[in-house]
Amino acid sequence: MARAATTSDVFNAIAEPQRREILVLLRAGERPVTELAVELGMSQPRASKHLRVLREVGLVRDRKAGKQRLYGLDARGLRPIHEWTGGFERFWNGSFDRLDAYVQDLKQARQED
Structure with missing residues (x-):
């Protein structure tokens, strides 16, 4: 191609x-x-x-x-890139939120031991 x-x-x-x-x-x-x-x-x-x-x-x-x-x-021209990368930003934010929840669970389990 x-x-x-x-x-x-x-x-x-x-x-x-x-x-x-x-x-x-x-x-x-x-x-x-x-x-x-x-x-x-x-x-x-x-x-x-x-x-x-x-x-x-x-x-x-x-x-x-x-x-x-x-x-x-002329940063207005960057809008298509910003919009496209926005989907990945949501992906990474979700991944970091899940990682944070996992770390918090580990800390809580360690405190209970």
């Missing part, structure tokens, strides 16, 4: 670790591509390519500021 294009959805776009690193860096605020490239240890054209993918799926926005273009996080 052919792999989906990186711009087909948010999941494909963030499959690339360096794109996830860009999102982490943009949590702190807007930054120019040159700064992101230096921080990530990559060329400016490579960073621009990653930013284009992130922009096309709605995770990054850009704006002109003088001669620079600033990139910022």
Whole structure:
């Protein structure tokens, strides 16, 4: 089966670790591509390519500021991922609740001995 294009959805776009690193860096605020490239240890054209993918799926926005273009996080684009992982969060919370109940039962049994 052919792999989906990186711009087909948010999941494909963030499959690339360096794109996830860009999102982490943009949590702190807007930054120019040159700064992101230096921080990530990559060329400016490579960073621009990653930013284009992130922009096309709605995770990054850009704006002109003088001669620079600033990139910022648009976290609304993460909603599909948040919703998808929510099911796993409920699973893990349930598992931890059962583990906690088991530990409490063990403590109670130990106190009774």
